[in-house]
Amino acid sequence: xxxxxxxxxxxxxxxxxxxxxxxxxxxxxxxxxxxxxxxxxxxxxxxxxxxxxxxxxxxxxxxxxxxxxxxxxxxxxxxxxxxxxxxxxxxxxxxxxxxxxxxxxxxxxxxxxxxxxxxxxxxxxxxxxxxxxxxxxxxxxxxxxxxxxxxxxxxxxxxxxxxxxxxxxxxxxxxxxxxxxxxxxxxxxxxxxxxxxxxxxxxxxxxx
Amino acid sequence: xxxxxxxxxxxxxxxxxxxxxxxxxxxxxxxxxxxxxxxxxxxxxxxxxxxxxxxxxxxxxxxxxxxxxxxxxxxxxxxxxxxxxxxxxxxxxxxxxxxxxxxxxxxxxxxxxxxxxxxxxxxxxxxxxxxxxxxxxxxxxxxxxxxxxxxxxxxxxxxxxxxxxxxxxxxxxxxxxxxxxxxxxxxxxxxxxxxxxxxxxxxxxxxx
Amino acid sequence: xxxxxxxxxxxxxxxxxxxxxxxxxxxxxxxxxxxxxxxxxxxxxxxxxxxxxxxxxxxxxxxxxxxxxxxxxxxxxxxxxxxxxxxxxxxxxxxxxxxxxxxxxxxxxxxxxxxxxxxxxxxxxxxxxxxxxxxxxxxxxxxxxxxxxxxxxxxxxxxxxxxxxxxxxxxxxxxxxxxxxxxxxxxxxxxxxxxxxxxxxxxxxxxx
Amino acid sequence: xxxxxxxxxxxxxxxxxxxxxxxxxxxxxxxxxxxxxxxxxxxxxxxxxxxxxxxxxxxxxxxxxxxxxxxxxxxxxxxxxxxxxxxxxxxxxxxxxxxxxxxxxxxxxxxxxxxxxxxxxxxxxxxxxxxxxxxxxxxxxxxxxxxxxxxxxxxxxxxxxxxxxxxxxxxxxxxxxxxxxxxxxxxxxxxxxxxxxxxxxxxxxxxx
DNA sequence: TATGAATGAGGCTTCATTCAT
DNA sequence: CATGAATGAAGCCTCATTCAT
Numbered sequence: 001x002x003x004x005x006x007x008x009x010x011x012x013x014x015x016x017x018x019x020x021x022x023x024x025x026x027x028x029x030x031x032x033x034x035x036x037x038x039x040x041x042x043x044x045x046x047x048x049x050x051x052x053x054x055x056x057x058x059x060x061x062x063x064x065x066x067x068x069x070x071x072x073x074x075x076x077x078x079x080x081x082x083x084x085x086x087x088x089x090x091x092x093x094x095x096x097x098x099x100x101x102x103x104x105x106x107x108x109x110x111x112x113x114x115x116x117x118x119x120x121x122x123x124x125x126x127x128x129x130x131x132x133x134x135x136x137x138x139x140x141x142x143x144x145x146x147x148x149x150x151x152x153x154x155x156x157x158x159x160x161x162x163x164x165x166x167x168x169x170x171x172x173x174x175x176x177x178x179x180x181x182x183x184x185x186x187x188x189x190x191x192x193x194x195x196x197x198x199x200x201x202x203x204x205x206x207x208x
Numbered sequence: 209x210x211x212x213x214x215x216x217x218x219x220x221x222x223x224x225x226x227x228x229x230x231x232x233x234x235x236x237x238x239x240x241x242x243x244x245x246x247x248x249x250x251x252x253x254x255x256x257x258x259x260x261x262x263x264x265x266x267x268x269x270x271x272x273x274x275x276x277x278x279x280x281x282x283x284x285x286x287x288x289x290x291x292x293x294x295x296x297x298x299x300x301x302x303x304x305x306x307x308x309x310x311x312x313x314x315x316x317x318x319x320x321x322x323x324x325x326x327x328x329x330x331x332x333x334x335x336x337x338x339x340x341x342x343x344x345x346x347x348x349x350x351x352x353x354x355x356x357x358x359x360x361x362x363x364x365x366x367x368x369x370x371x372x373x374x375x376x377x378x379x380x381x382x383x384x385x386x387x388x389x390x391x392x393x394x395x396x397x398x399x400x401x402x403x404x405x406x407x408x409x410x411x412x413x414x415x416x
Numbered sequence: 417x418x419x420x421x422x423x424x425x426x427x428x429x430x431x432x433x434x435x436x437x438x439x440x441x442x443x444x445x446x447x448x449x450x451x452x453x454x455x456x457x458x459x460x461x462x463x464x465x466x467x468x469x470x471x472x473x474x475x476x477x478x479x480x481x482x483x484x485x486x487x488x489x490x491x492x493x494x495x496x497x498x499x500x501x502x503x504x505x506x507x508x509x510x511x512x513x514x515x516x517x518x519x520x521x522x523x524x525x526x527x528x529x530x531x532x533x534x535x536x537x538x539x540x541x542x543x544x545x546x547x548x549x550x551x552x553x554x555x556x557x558x559x560x561x562x563x564x565x566x567x568x569x570x571x572x573x574x575x576x577x578x579x580x581x582x583x584x585x586x587x588x589x590x591x592x593x594x595x596x597x598x599x600x601x602x603x604x605x606x607x608x609x610x611x612x613x614x615x616x617x618x619x620x621x622x623x624x
Numbered sequence: 625x626x627x628x629x630x631x632x633x634x635x636x637x638x639x640x641x642x643x644x645x646x647x648x649x650x651x652x653x654x655x656x657x658x659x660x661x662x663x664x665x666x667x668x669x670x671x672x673x674x675x676x677x678x679x680x681x682x683x684x685x686x687x688x689x690x691x692x693x694x695x696x697x698x699x700x701x702x703x704x705x706x707x708x709x710x711x712x713x714x715x716x717x718x719x720x721x722x723x724x725x726x727x728x729x730x731x732x733x734x735x736x737x738x739x740x741x742x743x744x745x746x747x748x749x750x751x752x753x754x755x756x757x758x759x760x761x762x763x764x765x766x767x768x769x770x771x772x773x774x775x776x777x778x779x780x781x782x783x784x785x786x787x788x789x790x791x792x793x794x795x796x797x798x799x800x801x802x803x804x805x806x807x808x809x810x811x812x813x814x815x816x817x818x819x820x821x822x823x824x825x826x827x828x829x830x831x832x
Numbered sequence: 833t834a835t836g837a838a839t840g841a842g843g844c845t846t847c848a849t850t851c852a853t
Numbered sequence: 854c855a856t857g858a859a860t861g862a863a864g865c866c867t868c869a870t871t872c873a874t
Contacts, residue, residue: 008859010852015858029328033241037844047860049846058844117325119387120237127391134384135394161404164396165377168384172376175383176342179327183335186343188369196369204408245869255835257871266869445744449657453848463856465850474848533655533741535803543807550800551810577812577820584796585789591799592758592792595743599751602759604785612785620824632838634873639837661865671839676866 008046016054016064019044021107023065028110028178032062032118063125066115069108070133074140081140088148089206093198095144096170100194103174113175141166145205154205162205169197224262224272227252229315231273236318236386240270240326267330274323274333277316278341282348289348296356297414301406303352304378308402311382321383349374353413362413370413377405432470432480435460437523439481444526444594448478448534475538482531482541485524486549490556497556504564505622509614511560512586516610519590528587529594557582561621570621578621585613632670640678640688643668645731647689652734652802656686656742687749690739693732694757698764705764712772713830717822719768720794724818727798737799765790769829778829786829793821 022043026035037058041048055061077095084091103109111129119126142163148154170190177187230252234243245266249256263269285303292299311317319337327334350371356362378398385395438459442451453474457464471477493511500507519525527545535542558579564570586606593603635642646668650659661682665672679685701719708715727733735753743750766787772778794814801811 006852007850008852010858012858031239031241031325031329033239034329036842048844049861050859052845053858113324116321116383116387117239120390121239121242123390126388130388130392134388134392158404160394161396161401162408164381164401165405165408168377168380169373172380172383173372175324175380176376179324180334180338180342182328182331184338184342186368188372193369193372196366197373200365200370200373200412201408203412244867256869257835257837258833260870261833447655447657447741447745449655450745452846464848465856465858466854468849469854529740532737532799532803536653536806537655537658539806542804546804546808550804550808574820576810577817578824580797580812580817581793581821581824584793584800588792588796588799589788591740591796595740596750596754596758598744598747600754600758602784604788609785609788612782613789616786616789616825616828619828630873631871632873634837636837660863672865673840673867674838677837682865 015044015046015050019046019051019054019061020065020068023061024069024107024111027062027065028114031114032058032121059122062118062122066111066125066129069111070129073102073106073108074133074136077140081143088144088151088153089202091144092141092148092166092201095141096166096194096198097191100170100191103170104190109174110178112171113178116175137167138163148205152207155207157205165204166201170194223252223254223258225276227254227259227262227269228273228276231269232277232315232319232322235270235273236322239322240266240329245269270326270330271333274319274337277319278337282341282344285348289351296352296359296361297410299352300349300356300374300409303349304374304402304406305399308378308399311378312398317382318386320379321386324383345375346371356413360415363415365413373412374409378402431460431462431466433484435462435467435470435477436481436484439477440485440523440527440530443478443481444530447530448474448537478534478538479541482527482545485527486545490549490552493556497559504560504567504569505618507560508557508564508582508617511557512582512610512614513607516586516607519586520606525590526594529591532591553583554579564621568623571623573621581620582617586610639668639670639674641692643670643675643678643685644689644692647685648693648731648735651686651689652738655738656682656745683746686742686746690735690749690753694735694753697726697730697732698757698760701761701764705767712768712775712777713826715768716765716772716790716825719765720790720818720822721815724794724815727794728814733798734802736795737802740799761791762787772829776831779831781829789828790825794818
């Protein structure tokens, strides 16, 4: 009976996802340039050469990480907006609450910090992320605000500005948390802050 | 009698600052790892070797950039808070307006993006920046909010949370602007947003 | 009753030859080091792993290519010389004409270029090729020349030298053709040149 | 008194030539792909990094080797042809003798073997070499032959063919010498062969 | 003080080879 | 037999750092 484990296993289907997950972690932690493919490979449980079976080079791996990680997140929220019946305030809360939870739980949201750091080094990818994530999220919230205004539920504020007021705080807090988690124990809890933020927003937005 | 010092001497005194300025620009644009000292030197108008006359190595140069760039920005605001007579709303506005202007004009504020990216690679520096900039700013705003609450001008909100609500949006917008300036022409104007943000905040904070 | 063996079995027997043919083409085109086994496999219609069922490693494959490709070519010519009755000039022409045709048609003759490039990296193989092809060909032509001298048909030239005069031009033109076929459309036709070459030779060799 | 030798010296002017010489030797010996830049550097007395101060990459180094090494050789011969007074036979001999000497002495002539091996991997360089060396040499000899025909000194042969008859043998012998020097001690002496070759040619060419 | 040629460690990438399937 | 996923050594190349000038 041979008990020595095989030197490796064939796991063609599982590999790309495992590699992308490992790469996400290291890119987020170190940045693109400082992340070493050796470490990515080690974390994914393969060797460096294996990476090149699935990705052409470091840059393509990076792009894959962004693309694979980013996309699926917004669809649920978009459906929520499309289907909502009821007050815009409630809808806003539903969106914020859901987003805060995803920010807290899903590792994919850490890509924001990464893109902030690397967008200028990868303009094409920056455009992709901006369009597919940033602008798409904004459009979502903008629609809710506009709907609230049209319904007389909100004041006639500048929608573009209001959209930033809604989205920027949660985003920023997530980014701070990640960046300074090594040294800052004082950061606020995201879902809790979402509630606080929501109440501030409603007072700022509601019609007098 | 010519009393102006010879040109090279003036430059000699100016060198460290010039190098730091160049390094700031490149670190912000590329990140620490991807910024090449050759390019820093070129931008500073010197050669690579010269950098090592003033800074021990790349990491020390990075630390110097952060330390030199970060410090002087908050003192004025702290004085403003200490000396203010009048409503807390006015004080809040004065702070936000001044900050928005500095974010727009002073290159030193671009360090935020850099620290977001590099804090986990340089924990010591992360702590320094967190303490000297992030927490110090928060304390400033926290004090104003607390003062407003004590004076009955503001509602009795959670001060820690409210502080984030005040600071995060401007910060985030500055960071987005920088990161996506290559591809996004739609970003809002900072001082204008500061005004909008202030009005939202006041509605959220003021006592009923 | 179908007596033709199933297709895969025929292929199994044919495999080594197919691989060698593919390898010859790629080694000649790229050189030993720059030829990739992946491409050899692809051209042979198998996968990389299969190569190792038939050849121990790249170097052994290379040796097999040289050995298998080189051998059968001279026998016919040797018989021709052994059996010839008639003038040595006629024999010389028969040899040159036959050689020119083989150079033009048989892929195996492209090995010359390969050996020129790789002999110093594979001295053992160089010796093999030198002995089995170069020297053996020379002996053939040397014998004809010597026979012509002995018969009073040719001048009493230095046989070693004359042998080079006979063999080098065709060889060189074949090699040039191959090496510069990508960029040179001006190269002469081999059989035509063989005729020209023969007439030059005869004038150079014949007794006054 | 410090007797330890300096770790390195600044020799900006001498470096490129030294590197090219070292690279020539290694490329000729191993071929382009099999030659290691580490070895080139070692032979040139520098380190790998230094190569990149003078040449962009391995391919550019290769091109530089070909360009720098090959070109100066033909100019002398071209002058000889332009200035010659006397019989074309004498001129032909002068050219062949000079060429044989260069082939024997100048390391630059070993480029031919290299180009034969690599032309198909570097088509652009192949074209360059073909045009600047091969065709240019041929033009030289073609002119002499044509002149001899026009003067009634030579038969009215096909000039293109005759040119190959003149040039190919010396070239081929040089190439064989290099490729099989490790294993063949029987190769003829180049200047001696040039004389032999000349006498064969003259008999082949001269008018009856 | 300033230069920039030279270094050498370390990363990315390729590819001959192995081996689980 | 055949496959092709996985390996790992080795090569190219970059760039922070050093040091002769």
